[in-house]
Structures are given as structure tokens and as C-alpha cells.
Amino acid sequence: MSLSDLECEALDHKGFVVLPGFMGPALIASIRARIEELFAEEGEQAGSEFKQEEGSRRLANLVDKGSVFREVIMEPVVLAYVDHVLGHEYKLSSLNARSADPETSVTQPLHADMAALPDGRGFWVCNTVWMLDDFSEENGAIRCVPGSHEWGKLPRDAMNDPVAHHPHEVLVTGEAGTVIVMNAHLWHGGMQNKTAHPRLALHAFYVRRDKPQQQYQKRLLRPEVQKECGEELRWLLALDDPINDKLSANPEVRSGFLK
């Protein structure tokens, strides 16, 4: 799968690329339906395998919770972008959903996912945001600071107030069905949703294979789900990878990456 020069340029220099019309209406409807079922089933517990967040509803560990999610994380075009950022040796770190509450006062602080800074080998986190609602100026679209993935600093260390407006931030809006591929060292965050409707997205998050998974898939996936996974999916989830077991099974090692 070869990417256009323009897209590579965007990923390399701005730190993100926007893919409009990536999901069709049937896929959007089927993901949304499963997510709504899960919110209803999980109630107050929703998101607790990873985190709960004021001003939004979250779900975690989604690979375990529906075959449609297992299809999403294997999408070959999206994986080609992930490969561009991380190189060939990557794995899924987690699959979560986030629905920004209507009329919330909460704006996320600018952050890099897992508080990750590039290391001697380069970039090691890449996130993909699947818009399941339109992202508008009013309903809590994501803001990003282009180029910040190369600054080698975290917003919480470089800014007095990471919730505040950054002079170089841009808002990434788009119609439902759009996917954003983001070098997750990029400074970014969800904005306040000022509308009367929730704003839903799926986050398929990938990490280089020499780092821990945010959610240790081998422990979280039920045996019956693991049994159904083919070779490619097992590789992506690192189900048969003793190095990943060492990296991701130990909560103390992992907690350093979860901030």
C-alpha cells in the first residue's frame, strides 16, 4: 500500500493526516449500534478498564467486545499510515471510544498520548481517530498543534496551562466517516462540546513493539475471542509475543507509560 507524497508530507511535518469519507454509512451505523449497546450494558462501569473522564463517556477494551472492532483495527489503509509513522514493528496498544458530553464545560488539556516523547529510535506512538459523528467547531472537535510531535517536550512541561488556547493550534473538523491518523507525540486534545448532542469517536491506538501496550490485550481478551483471532490479528495484538508479555503484563512497568 503506497501513500501519496502529500499525505506523507502531512504526517511527517504537521504530524497528522485527515482521511475524509473513509467509513461508509453501514460501517458507521454498525459501530455506533454496538457502542450504544455497550454504554447501556456497562453503565457506571463504562471505561473503567482504562479510565473514566469528567465531561465524556468512555469505553475501553473494545477488541474484546465485538467483531466489528476487530475489523477496524486491521484496516489495511490505516495500517499503512501507522507503518509510515512507526515502521513495520508495531502492535495495537488499545481500542477505546470517547463520547464528549453535550453542553460540557470540559476541554481536555493538550497532551501527547501516554505522555510519550520520541526516544533514540524515533516515534513510538500513533493514534487513529474514527469520527462517528461530525466534528464541528461547536461540538468538541480535536485541536492539534502542527509540528509539535518534533519538539521533544510535553505540553504540561512547556505551557503554564495546557488547557489554555495555544497560539499555533488548529481545529480538526470533518464529517462522520472521516479518520484522522495522528503521530501521537503530537500535542492534541478534545475541545469543549457546546452543543446539545454528544460527539462520538473511536480511538485505535498503536505502539512500537518494544514498548508496553496501554491495555494488555492478552490479559483483557476472553479466551473464546482469542481463539477466533487469525494469524494477522494475533500478531497485531501481540498475543504470542513473549517480549510483549514482559513489557505489558507488569503493571509497574506499564504505569510509567499511562500518565
Ligand SMILES: O=C(O)CCC(=O)C(=O)O
Ligand atoms: O476528542 C477525542 O476523541 C480525542 C480525545 C483525546 O485526545 C484523548 O482522549 O486522548
